[in-house]
Amino acid sequence: MKKIFLVPFACAAIFFGCSTTKKQASHTQLKPNKNGFISLFNQKDINDWFVKIAHHEVGENYGNTFRVEDGMVKVRYDQYGDFNDQFGHLYYKVPYSYYHLVVEYRFVGELQKGAPDYTLRNSGVMFHSQDPRTMPKEQDWPISVEMQFLGGLGDGKPRPTGNMCSPGTNVVYKGKIAASHCLNSSSKTYHGDQWVRAELVVLGDSLITHIINGDTVLQYSKPQIGGGTANGYDPKIKIDGKLLSSGFIALQSEGQPIDFRKVELKDLSHLKEKTRRK
Structure with missing residues (x-):
């Protein structure tokens, strides 16, 4: 997101689909590792994911933007020509509410011709x-919250990663609705094509924590519909003030090539009642 400083499924017409219990139960066939994480990306294909790219219908992977090679999801634009604001997202097939997400990413290559300058070494997970x-x-951006990934530009200026951006949403930061579209994290700057481990701990519509390479870098709460930045949405969907307790997870494409080698998730739904009592 900009820095300011297919296959039909049941319940498709409902904003966040069916109940969280039913959604998460569909993954009982995925065997957790010793730390309790399941792999949303199997390193073989993206059959459990689906694509939505601006100017295209849902399910159309225009230009083979999202592809699996060498055990990674690679985001590429070699079949595009001019970028033409074709912002895209690769969605996992079901929504989640309480979870711990791990994504490992690295920036590669050059910004696609015609992509906005702010998307240079810029991506994220919605x-x-x-x-x-x-x-x-x-519609350009989904109504969602983003954990934004930024890479250093080699100009000696700090450029933290693991920030928060809010297309069509708001969050509460330090006791009040955040005034800006993006919140900077406290992470250090990561240059070049090094792998970065980004973790996101989401407790429904309560506390959200961003972690980069093991360090907690940002916390906020009460994600809710509101604000601007998202364009072209169906007005019936944008119910300002509605708290967001669940939703889909998506990897981003916005003009900068990027690789994702790991997307893992640990179900934290057992914390739901404890969080509600606070």
Whole structure:
């Protein structure tokens, strides 16, 4: 997001789909590792994921933007020509509410011709996202919250990663609604094509924590619909003030090539009642 400083599924017409219990139960066939994480990306294909790219219908992976090679999801634009604001997202097939997400990423290559300058070494993962099947063809960003990934530009200036951006949403930061579209994290700057481990701990519509390479770098709470930045949405979907307790997870494409080698998730739904009592 900009820095300011297919296959039909049941319940597709509902903003966040069916109940969280039913959503998460569909993954009982995925065997957790010793730390309790399941792999949302199997390093073989993206059959459990689906694509929505601006100016295209949901399910159309225009230009083979999202592809699996060498055990990674690679985001590429070699079949594009001019970028033409074709911002895209690769969504996991079901929504989640309480979870610990791990994504390992690295920036590679050059910014695609015609992509906005702010997207240079810029990507992210969206969460608490609206169902992309509720997005009109021309909608640019899903109504969602983003854990933004930024890479150093080699100019000696700090450029933290693991920030928060809020297309069509708001969050509460330090006791009040955040005044800006993006919040900077306290992370250090990561240059070049090094792998970065980003973790996101989401407790429904309560506390959200961003972690970069093991360090907690940002916390906020009460994600909710509101604010601007998202364009072309169906007005019936944007119910300002509605708290977001669940939603879809999506990897981003916005003009900068990037690789994702790991996408893992640990279900934290057992914390739901404890969080509600606070």
